[in-house]
Amino acid sequence: MIDIKTFSEAADLQNPRRVLKYVLVFCTSGETTVSVDENEFILTENCVLTITSGQIHYFKNIQNAAGFVLEFTYAFFCKDDNDMELIFHNGLFCHFAMNEMIKVDNPQIVIKELEEIGKEIHEKPYQYLISIHSRIELILIEINRTKINRGDEIYKPDALFLQFLETVIQNFEKNLSVTEAANLIGTTETKLNELSKLHCNKTAQNIIFGLIISEAKRLFTYEKLSVKEVAYALGFNDPFYFSNFFKKHTNTSPKFFKEKTVDNL
Numbered sequence: 001m002i003d004i005k006t007f008s009e010a011a012d013l014q015n016p017r018r019v020l021k022y023v024l025v026f027c028t029s030g031e032t033t034v035s036v037d038e039n040e041f042i043l044t045e046n047c048v049l050t051i052t053s054g055q056i057h058y059f060k061n062i063q064n065a066a067g068f069v070l071e072f073t074y075a076f077f078c079k080d081d082n083d084m085e086l087i088f089h090n091g092l093f094c095h096f097a098m099n100e101m102i103k104v105d106n107p108q109i110v111i112k113e114l115e116e117i118g119k120e121i122h123e124k125p126y127q128y129l130i131s132i133h134s135r136i137e138l139i140l141i142e143i144n145r146t147k148i149n150r151g152d153e154i155y156k157p158d159a160l161f162l163q164f165l166e167t168v169i170q171n172f173e174k175n176l177s178v179t180e181a182a183n184l185i186g187t188t189e190t191k192l193n194e195l196s197k198l199h200c201n202k203t204a205q206n207i208i209f210g211l212i213i214s215e216a217k218r219l220f221t222y223e224k225l226s227v228k229e230v231a232y233a234l235g236f237n238d239p240f241y242f243s244n245f246f247k248k249h250t251n252t253s254p255k256f257f258k259e260k261t262v263d264n265l
Contacts, residue, residue, distance in 0.1 A: 002072045002132060004118045007032070007062050010069050016058045016222045020170075021071040022093050023051035024139070026110055030065030034058075036099050037218065043067075046107035048143055049100075052093045054169055054215070056222045068114045070136070074166060076129075077136060081159035086140055088157045090147045095165045096200070097214060105146045113139050160187060161195040164204070168211050175212075175235025178204045213249050220254065221261045227254045 003021075007013075016035075025034060027043040034041045034049055036057045041049055043065065051057050053074060078084045087093050091100070104110055113135040120128040120135075148154065163185045168176060171184075178189045181204075192204040200207060212234055219230045231242035246254045 001076045002121065004068060004070045004114065004121060007065055007067045010062065013059045013069065014062055016056050018054060018056045019071060020053050021073050022053055022087065024070040025049045025067065026114060027065050027067040028111060032062050032065035033060040035060065037097055039099065041099065041101045043101060047101050047103045050093045051099065052095055056218050070114060070117065072136065077133065084159040084162045085157055086137065088162055090144050090152060090155050092140060092143065095169065095211065102143055102146055104143060105149055106142060109142050110139050157199060158195055161199055164192055168208055172212065172215055173233060173235050176208065178208065209249060213246065216246060220258045
C-alpha cells in the first residue's frame with residue numbers, strides 16, 4: 001500500500017522491476033541514472049522523478065547517489081476526485097510515457113516530508129496513514145509549484161478521464177472496448193471520447209490502443225514473453241491478429257522489435 005526506502009536500502013532497484021504503485025524518486029546528493037520503459041534520466045541533487053504504476057524501471061550506479069524511493073498504491077492515495085486530479089496534475093505520474101526529471105525549488109520541504117513519512121511508517125502512530133496521505137499531498141504540491149514557477153502551462157486532468165486510464169491498465173487481459181470501460185466506471189462512450197479529445201486530442205479507442213502498445217513493449221522487453229504469450233496476456237485470442245495490430249501502431253513487427261530490444265539490453 002505504502003513504502004519508503006533510501007537508495008542505500010534499495011539494492012533490488014538495480015534490476016528491472018514493475019510494481020502496481022506510483023513511485024516517486026528523490027535524489028538528495030550525487031548522481032544516478034534511472035531507466036523507465038524506453039527512456040533514461042540522469043537524476044542529480046534535489047531532482048525528482050515520478051514513475052507511473054506499471055512502468056518498468058531500474059537504477060544504474062545507484063551507489064553513487066543518495067535519496068529516497070517512495071511507493072504508494074492508487075487505492076491508498078486516490079480517495080476522491082481531488083486526489084486523482086492532484087496525482088496527475090501538470091503531467092505528474094502520466095500514463096503516456098511522459099516522465100520528466102524536475103529540479104525542485106524548495107528541496108528541504110520534500111526531504112522533510114519524506115523523512116517524516118519514513119518515521120510514520122516505522123512507528124505507526126495513531127492515524128498515521130492519514131498523516132502520510134497529507135504529506136504526499138504536500139510533496140506533490142511543492143513539485144507542481146516548481147513547475148509553475150519555471151513557466152510550465154497548468155494542466156489539470158479530469159478525474160473521470162483518470163479513472164478511464166486506470167481501468168484500462170488494470171484490465172489489459174480483458175482487452176476492453178470503450179463501451180466496456182465506460183460501463184465499468186459508470187459513464188458513456190460519448191463522454192470518454194469527449195474527455196480523450198480534450199486531454200490528448202485522440203479518440204478513447206486510440207487511447208486504449210496506445211496503452212496496449214506500451215504494455216506490449218514492456219512484456220517483450222523485460223518479461224521476455226513470446227509473441228503468442230504477449231497476445232494472450234493482452235486479451236487477443238489470435239496472435240496473428242495481434243502481430244498485425246502491433247505492426248500497424250509501431251511500424252515494426254513484434255519479432256523485429258524483440259530482436260532489436262534484446263540486442264540493446
